[in-house]
Amino acid sequence: MENSFDVAIIGGGINGTSIAYQLSKMGRKVIIIEKDQLACQASSAAAGMLAAQAEIEQDGPLFQLALKSQAMFPAITSELYEYSGIDIEYVNKGMFKIAETEAIANEVKMQVAFQRKWDPAIKWLDAKELQEMEPSLSPNVVGAMYLPNDGHVQPTKLTEAFAKAAVYFGAEIRENTEVLSFIFENGQVKGVKTTQGIIHSEQVVIATGAWAAKLMRESGLDISVYPVKGECFSIKTDKPIINTTIFSDKRCYLVPKRNGEIYIGATMVEHTFDNKVTPEGIATLIERASQLVPEIKEAAWERVWSGIRPQTADGLPYLGEHPHWKGLFVASGHFRNGILLSPITGKLVADLLAGRLLDESLLSAFQLERHKETIGLGG
Template identity: 70%
Template sequence: MEKVKNTFDVAIIGGGINGSSIAYQLSKIGKKVVLLEKNQLACEASSAAAGMLAAQAEIEQDGPFFQLALKSQSMFQALSNELLEMTGIDIEFIQKGMIKIAETEEMAKEVQQQAAFQRNWDPEIEWLDRNSLLKLEPSLSQNVTGGMYLPNDGHVQPAKLSQAFANAAELLGATILENTEVLSLIYENDRVIGVKTTLGNLHCQQVVLATGAWASKLLQETGLDITVYPVKGECFSVKTDTPIINRTIFSDKRCYIVPKRNGEIYIGATQVENTFDKKVTPGGIIRLIERAVKLVPQIKDAPWERVWAGVRPQTGDGLPYIGEHPFKKGLFIAAGHYRNGILLSPVTGTLVADLLQGKSDENLLKAFRIDRNKAKVY
């Protein structure tokens, strides 16, 4: 007979920010959860991200993805307080705003249109010309044309958020197993009944696959091939005693500059598709330095701090997969969040918890179905 300690309601595979968020939400409703991570919690994309909550800077049209992002963004203030009270971890939720920069007159027209569109959801969003921007952030380049100012945008420390989710789940009774790889899934009559791991078999009623860029691997054994592929992002940071900037600077030219509470400024990120290689290259960092200095010239003289890289999970249509496997009952997926994994982590946790209870909003989740893109079945 299987030992009771090896039997759970739900096994979550992947200890990144979304896996930990799901574990927290399921534990809150009394589910017996095991969170399985083959390395250490938040050791991949979740710790490499800058932590921007840029729903309205990155997503430029209305639709299910945009509405999901807005909903998740609105959850952070209460979540920050809740996790601090439960775990003592400050996720460093900072809401000083973001500026989406226009560097040319042509870009200015596009960003002005975006500002007008985004005011439908936040009337405080405004277009600022060069002079107004420089009053707000004097260290910006004199060459910027203008920018969309999003005063209510913010950012967090992703690794701390991941750890807070996991710690809170554990306090509520979840079991967390690091350095534990899931080798395969266990089925009975096309229903998942457990997972085979490097520590042995674990029995469960439901399994959630939250393995980011590695999501395709275990799904392939189920006869389903979805499009989730890695996109490497290289970043660097500088650290100053007095702030150079106070707000996040975001450019369409694949550059963001995020000032953190400890004086560090995160600058990212390159995009290198179809590689799990996290080596940082001189070429990638040089391109980032050039972009960053063009926007904020003082960065050129700021003390160097560190470089790093992470692997983001992208999908064929840019939307995450959130839903139940089409023909393996009890198997769910939450992966492919790409650049928005941190932003979407609160709502992903609640959506998946509802989904596993049969309470999901089918209209909302339709856009994120696993089989939406004619996934290959074999």
């Protein structure tokens, strides 16, 4: 079994596979090391929303990164289908960011004015206009910001497509293989020790989501990635009751999928890796969702699930090289934006590793040592 590679990527989720795809396409010899199976954690639990302008409300590095990544999806959809044969189910029917009270409506209208700087097609719809487009919405909804260019994908299929396309270009995938520690020599990473033996590589990427902090402590770095559990459920209808993604500031969304399912989520339970689905969590979601779309109470119950998402102290992901160990990189902490940011994460991190990143300012806000007060450096 071959155990020497140009790049070893730890984590077979959405961002690990995206990075692997971009590096493999460059001709780099890449291995993905996954302790369980591909897309078995947050990548398969997400709803797949590409909500750059609904979830991120202020301009800044994360917002600009999200806009760039969102714009990549039409091309990446075709590209991945060509190399993997997998349809990632990219749907671009827009999104409504709902206002349920006059006070919230005033806030959302301000967001409309702000967001139109980047997308003039964004507009405010009053209750009557909203009812004409989505008759199943509750008449109690005051109005909504309409984002016609926000879409969604099937996240598990996107992860599998990145992985299969990476394999097309020569990448290797090892599942059920856990990384135990790093091998360092003279300030340089030289590989990793795993449950299946040593893998040699002078570039290693940690893309293990909420589990990144544990591995980083092995390198003497204490980064502020922590887990946030999200519970979701889905229903299925014989004919569509909504056509557009519905997003509420009450932390509830409804995403209509191609197969007739509507994904509804998500709760937020911080600082836990316990991924059990609770009656309380699902009951809360049912109450919130049925207030927006009463017809869901009559729909067929499909399934429940949960995922553990990686959050950081300042809400920004970590993308960059370890400050002490050359060749060791991190791509983690994407929280609710992992699916949205996966194309740009793959491209930027691959360019960084290959020495092709022309504008390093794109990653400056996401470097590992950006806030020393919450990051401890060890020896």
